[in-house]
Amino acid sequence: MFVLIGNSGSNHNYIGLTLVNRQPQDNLAYHNQGTHGDVNVVDISNMSHDRIDHVIKNDDPLFMFCFASKWNADLYTLFKRFGINVIQIIIDSHRECMLINWQEKLRINAMDDTDRIFSKEWEQQQRQSWSPYTKFPIERERLWSGPTNSMTMSS
Amino acid sequence: MEWTYKLYDNEFIDVKQSLLCDQYFSFGSMYESINDAVKEFDKFGIRYNGQRYEKWRQSQKLIFDSWQAINNNFDDPGPLKHDYQKGMAIALRGMSESLTPTQCWKQYEQLLKVKS
Numbered sequence: 001m002f003v004l005i006g007n008s009g010s011n012h013n014y015i016g017l018t019l020v021n022r023q024p025q026d027n028l029a030y031h032n033q034g035t036h037g038d039v040n041v042v043d044i045s046n047m048s049h050d051r052i053d054h055v056i057k058n059d060d061p062l063f064m065f066c067f068a069s070k071w072n073a074d075l076y077t078l079f080k081r082f083g084i085n086v087i088q089i090i091i092d093s094h095r096e097c098m099l100i101n102w103q104e105k106l107r108i109n110a111m112d113d114t115d116r117i118f119s120k121e122w123e124q125q126q127r128q129s130w131s132p133y134t135k136f137p138i139e140r141e142r143l144w145s146g147p148t149n150s151m152t153m154s155s
Numbered sequence: 156m157e158w159t160y161k162l163y164d165n166e167f168i169d170v171k172q173s174l175l176c177d178q179y180f181s182f183g184s185m186y187e188s189i190n191d192a193v194k195e196f197d198k199f200g201i202r203y204n205g206q207r208y209e210k211w212r213q214s215q216k217l218i219f220d221s222w223q224a225i226n227n228n229f230d231d232p233g234p235l236k237h238d239y240q241k242g243m244a245i246a247l248r249g250m251s252e253s254l255t256p257t258q259c260w261k262q263y264e265q266l267l268k269v270k271s
């Protein structure tokens with residue numbers, strides 16, 4: 001078992017499943033075979049330490065996932081107490097592909113309603129934020145890390 | 156456009172390397188080549204091969220096609236199909252010319268219009 005640190009668009013489900021020797025079924029997005037699916041891959045980004053402790057002791061997940069914006073020293077200490085390996089998907093090169101992944105997999109070709117609703121909300125935020133300043137609010141889209149996960153958008 | 160600029164800011168939380176980790180998996184290896192991806196999984200003791208990479212790459216055809224379209228249209232992003240592609244195209248061009256996001260927007264906003 002390990003914890004994978006990543007972001008939306010970082011291919012973390014495909015990479016994580018491959019790292020546990022699963023061969024995911026070919027698809028544009030792998031959310032449904034990982035963190036959004038019924039396999040035991042657990043997103044701990046918004047969990048309390050007690051809940052994470054419970055998951056580690058009782059649920060035997062294939063792997064766990066945490067958004068980079070949520071990762072901190074306390075979580076690292078918690079996982080090291082259990083001797084669990086921590087792997088970060090480092091966004092080293094071709095960074096724009098992470099954004100293309102987000103746009104195509106969550107917005108334009110979303111595979112389920114969860115993703116679709118999330119990206120619709122984001123699009124509305126962008127339009128509200130930028131419309132007073134430009135005729136191209138989506139082209140000028142911006143983000144910063146927010147309180148819920150790394151893809152929270154704000155103006 | 157702003158988002159693309161943020162992704163190339165090394166201090167941005169989504170791309171900053173955390174020291175609170177034991178190992179790192181290179182995101183870029185998946186987009187670089189078969190060999191890079193195979194080597195990356197090999198670091199973790201996983202036998203990943205060209206066949207598996209090609210299957211993954213085929214599943215990601217939309218992503219690779221979009222990436223190529225953006226890279227091919229820096230000079231004329233107007234005809235690109237999606238709004239995000241246009242924003243990314245001017246951002247990548249602006250960064251290659253060392254423009255700030257504000258300078259980039261001022262200089263290339265007009266390219267977003269589709270020529271009639």
